[in-house]
Amino acid sequence: MSEAPKQTKKPVDDGNFDKEVISKWPDLELAQTRFMINHPEVNANVKEAKLTKLQEAIKENDMAPFYELVCAEFKIAADATQLSAMKAANAKRIAEITAEVEDAEKNLGESEVRQGLLRKFEYYCQIGDKENAQKAYTATYEKTVGMGYRIDLVFAMIRVGLFFLDHHLINKYITKAKDLMEQGGDWERKNRLRSYEALYRMSVRDFAGAADLFLEAVPTFGSYELMTYENLILYTVITTTFALDRPDLRTKVIRCNEVQEQLTGGGLNGTLIPVREYLESYYECHYDRFFIQLAALESERFKFDRYLSPHFNYYSRGMRQRAYEQFLTPYKTVRIDMMAKDFGVSRAFIDRELHRLIATGQLQCRIDAVNGVIEVNHRDSKNHLYKAVIKDGDILLNRIQKLARVINA
Known part of the structure; x- marks a missing residue:
């Protein structure tokens, strides 16, 4: 008696096998190039070279929506012939993918439908069409079952946000990615x-x-x-x-x-x-x-x-403050001219910097202008903590009293 053939269990596609499902579009290097062209301090020749490089990438990838955006941003006239050709190429490619998706819905399975929708989403990312990319993302996400594939989709949307520096979009999809990670990333x-x-x-x-x-x-x-x-x-x-x-x-x-x-x-x-x-x-x-x-x-x-x-001004001010704190910490008093010499700057510069930081409470010291010294007030951590507890306690008691009055009213 012949044995019945053994049935092999088909592996479940949970999206964790293929790490390269989502392409690397949009290309963040193009966003950096766009930023450099807009920068007021970049040399004109460098800007011209970068603009040429950007236009070549736009033409190569038929980025019609992005081309219209940068032309308006840089205040340059769009090449009508090139724009028309790119729009035609975009429409043709989208029509091809749409036909593939419709055929998959009629004759193939859910996996093929998802792959077609994914290609459409990737194409919108490639040509720099943020609005349609978001719509295509929604359609693709609904058809995606594997947790890994869903997370890759969310990563792609974060990159779209980074490409346009849309902080609302980035934050939204980072939160989404965290939720998915908790479910099984x-x-x-x-x-x-x-x-x-x-x-x-x-x-x-x-x-x-x-x-x-x-x-x-x-x-x-x-x-x-x-x-x-x-x-x-x-x-x-x-x-x-x-x-x-x-x-x-x-x-x-x-x-x-x-x-x-x-x-x-x-x-x-x-x-x-x-x-x-x-x-x-x-x-x-x-x-x-x-x-x-x-x-x-x-x-x-x-x-x-x-x-x-x-943020470079904010960062620079913050790092100078940290350097001053680090320098002053070992001392009770220090001469202003000695500090200026150690930092390689003029006494007037140090005097101006310290006045600003002392006035805003960022440095705990005072300047004795008569003797030309800085007197450092080392904060007593225990005393500071005690005062903070007393202050927070008073605030809490006031809130409890207000709540009691509302309840008893």
Whole structure:
């Protein structure tokens, strides 16, 4: 008697097998190029070269919606012939994909329908059509069953938000990605989410939140669709020097093998050498070198980075304040001219900076202009905590009394 053939169980497609389902569109390098063309301090010849590069990419990928956007933004006349040809190519490709989806709905299965919808979504991302990309995302997401595939879709929408720096869109889909991760995201995608969220937090000036996430992303980084590994190291150093105190900076950055390996190597074409010197001069208290490196990074990197550019003044002020605090902490009194010499600046500059920080309560010291010294008021942490508890207790008692009056009324 012959045995019945064994039935093999068909594996369930949960979306965790294929890590490259979503393409790398939209291309964030094009967004950086667009930013540089708009920047008022970029040399005219450099702008012209970047505009040519951007137009070539637009033409190559038939990016008609994005072409109309940048022409209006740069106040340049659109090439009517090129725009018409790109729109025709867009319409043709969308019609082809729509026909494939309709055929799949009639003759094939749900998986083929989802793949067709995914191609349409990717195409809208490729041509820079944000509105239609959001509509296509919704249709694709509804047809997607696997958790991994759904998370990849959400990542793509975060990239759309980053491409246009639409913070509402980015925040919405980061929240969505976190919810999906709690339902069953895999390890690799959780690591990728850290990079996405870190970049977003840095772009909205949450340097402390970004620093923690960048540090977690460094050992297992894989989100090359967002940034290069060198840029990850740059952002990690920039945010951690701003957010961490000295013990944490030593433990998490100075002694981090992955960070130090990149900084020691200097990066491609030496791009990380200034970053290494910036970190070392700050940590080793070489304040004159630190000011030079901070100014160099500000003028050469921060201003021309689309994520950091809106915040470079805020960052520079914050880092100068941290350097002053670090310098003043060991002293009870220090001469103003000695401090100015250590920082490599004029006495008038230090005097002006300290007046601003003391007036706003950011530095706990006072200036004795007659004797030319700074008197440091070291905060008693226990006394400060005691006063904070008393203050918070008074606020709580007042609220309880108000609540009691409402209840008894």
